[in-house]
Amino acid sequence: MIFVPFCGYSSDRGFPSRYTGYVARGWESKSVEEQINEHQAESQSPDKHNPGRRESEQRTRREGIRLARSRTLTALESTQDERYRALLERTLAHLDSELAKLGR
Numbered sequence: 001m002i003f004v005p006f007c008g009y010s011s012d013r014g015f016p017s018r019y020t021g022y023v024a025r026g027w028e029s030k031s032v033e034e035q036i037n038e039h040q041a042e043s044q045s046p047d048k049h050n051p052g053r054r055e056s057e058q059r060t061r062r063e064g065i066r067l068a069r070s071r072t073l074t075a076l077e078s079t080q081d082e083r084y085r086a087l088l089e090r091t092l093a094h095l096d097s098e099l100a101k102l103g104r
Helices: 027-044 049-078 082-102
Strands: none
Touching (some): 049 082
């Protein structure tokens, strides 16, 4: 592969600039190597992050259920249709049971 350096023109003087666009070799590979080493160190360490990860997933799920419950209550308050009201009440009961499973 042949690398042709960039020789643009300076906007203020009109003659070719000396900037060639070269990037020092090895800089990106060092960064990638550091990332690989960090990942290997994390994978070799004991499972410290799993309990925190599980807790954060449960918290996120609980918050999602609470938001859905809030939307359901808002819709339930404003609906006039009895069939839709029954559906929303069943949905509310389901969301409450899911929250009970997660321990509120």
